[in-house]
Structures are given as structure tokens and as C-alpha cells.
Amino acid sequence: QRQLVQSGAEVKKPGASLKVSCKASGYTFTDYYLHWVRQAPGQGLEWMGWINPKSGATNYAQKFQGRVTMTRDSSISTAYMELSGLTSHDTAVYLCARDMGSERVDDAFDVWGQGTMVTVSP
Amino acid sequence: QSVLPQPPSVSGAPGQRVTISCTGTTSNIGAGYDVHWYQQLPGTAPKLLMYGNTNRPSGVPDRFSGSKSATSASLAITGLQAEDEADYYCQSYDISLSGSRVFGGGTKLTVL
Numbered sequence: 740q741r742q743l744v745q746s747g748a749e750v751k752k753p754g755a756s757l758k759v760s761c762k763a764s765g766y767t768f769t770d771y772y773l774h775w776v777r778q779a780p781g782q783g784l785e786w787m788g789w790i791n792p793k794s795g796a797t798n799y800a801q802k803f804q805g806r807v808t809m810t811r812d813s814s815i816s817t818a819y820m821e822l823s824g825l826t827s828h829d830t831a832v833y834l835c836a837r838d839m840g841s842e843r844v845d846d847a848f849d850v851w852g853q854g855t856m857v858t859v860s861p
Numbered sequence: 862q863s864v865l866p867q868p869p870s871v872s873g874a875p876g877q878r879v880t881i882s883c884t885g886t887t888s889n890i891g892a893g894y895d896v897h898w899y900q901q902l903p904g905t906a907p908k909l910l911m912y913g914n915t916n917r918p919s920g921v922p923d924r925f926s927g928s929k930s931a932t933s934a935s936l937a938i939t940g941l942q943a944e945d946e947a948d949y950y951c952q953s954y955d956i957s958l959s960g961s962r963v964f965g966g967g968t969k970l971t972v973l
Binding site: 774776783784785786789798800801834836839843844845846847848849851852853854 | 912953958962967
């Protein structure tokens with residue numbers, strides 16, 4: 740079945756960088772955009788950006804531009820999200836999600852990873 | 862303040878009907894972009910509940926329905942069940958935010 744499996748929880752120091760992976764299975768990796776969403780403790784969902792696994796093109800939310808980098812390795816059907824300059828405000832669960840492949844800009848997210856808890860603490 | 866305001870909480874007794882609103886602007890819902898809804902049970906990833914304003918993915922009970930008007934959308938749940946207790950998020954696209962997907966602030970549904 741279609742599945743996204745993320746890397747495990749991490750603890751980081753302020754100022755460090757973070758890299759989370761998201762491995763796809765059960766579908767053709769390059770056929771669907773992959774998005775990253777985060778959720779701070781007790782808070783709502785926040786969209787961070789997307790990557791086109793076929794071309795490697797990316798689009799980042801304005802809030803994260805200059806600090807986030809999304810990449811992929813199509814040979815192993817895996818996407819990565821790297822966030823630099825971490826602060827305590829970056830403590831959150833980071834989720835990857837696949838869009839439905841309609842090629843509409845307002846497409847929904849139909850497959851989600853299980854989430855990766857990242858804690859930023861001195 | 863979320864780009865798509867939702868009520869922080871709603872509640873209802875088992876069997877009752879509740880609705881959750883999602884208020885947009887002419888930059889997102891009012892511009893004709895689709896609204897989607899997600900259900901998030903405690904400690905789990907969100908699950909797609911409704912897509913394209915009114916469409917249920919396979920496996921979602923028909924107790925859940927979606928609607929959209931000029932600049933807002935709603936999720937209705939009839940025949941409330943204890944298992945419906947969760948957080949619900951709307952999501953759309955906003956043309957004024959450099960191609961951003963946007964989420965509502967989320968609504969906590971409590972089944973009394």
C-alpha cells in the first residue's frame with residue numbers, strides 16, 4: 740500500500756541543522772509532489788513547502804525561505820527536508836505528505852508520513 | 862491568527878449533528894480554490910477526510926459531508942460517534958502567499 744516512512748526522533752542544539760527523511764513505497768515516487776508540514780506542540784498544522792520529485796524543483800513558504808532546503812534521491816524514493824539555524828521555536832513534529840497528483844495547485848494531501856519529533860534544546 | 866480561521870472548539874452529544882466552519886478570503890477560498898479537510902486523532906498524523914470541497918476518500922463514512930460557499934467552507938458531521946472526537950483542519954491554496962498551501966487553525970471536536 741502507499742506509504743511514507745520518516746526517520747526517527749531527533750534532539751538538536753540551538754543553531755544546529757536538522758535533516759529529516761521521508762521514504763515512499765507503494766507508488767511511483769516521481770509522479771507526486773511531496774510536501775512538508777510541521778506541527779508545534781499543541782498547535783496547528785503549518786505548511787513548509789514542496790518538492791517535485793521528478794525535477795527537483797522546490798517551492799518554500801516565505802517564512803522558511805533561506806533556512807529550509809528540500810531535496811530528493813529518486814533512486815531510493817526518498818525525500819529530505821533540511822532546516823538550519825534551529826531555535827526552540829522549531830521544536831515540532833515534522834510531517835511529509837503526498838499530494839493527490841491532480842496537478843492542481845490546490846491539491847489535497849492523501850498520504851502522510853508518521854511524523855518526526857524534533858526537539859531543540861540547549 | 863490563521864489564514865483560514867476556524868472555531869477553536871465544537872461539541873455535541875452522540876447522534877447529534879455538528880458543523881465546523883472555515884473562513885477564507887478572496888485570495889484563497891473566494892478565488893475558487895478547493896478546500897480540503899483533515900481529521901487528526903490524538904498522537905497520529907492527519908488523515909484526509911474530504912477533498913475538493915465535497916468528495917469523500919474511500920473508507921470515509923457518509924456521515925461526513927463538505928460544502929463551500931463564496932469565501933467559506935464547512936464540514937458537517939451527522940450521527941456523532943465517540944470515535945469522531947479529534948482535531949479537524951481545513952486546507953486550501955492562497956495566491957497572495959507565493960503559492961502557499963494554507964491550513965485552518967484547527968477545531969477540537971468533543972463528543973459529550
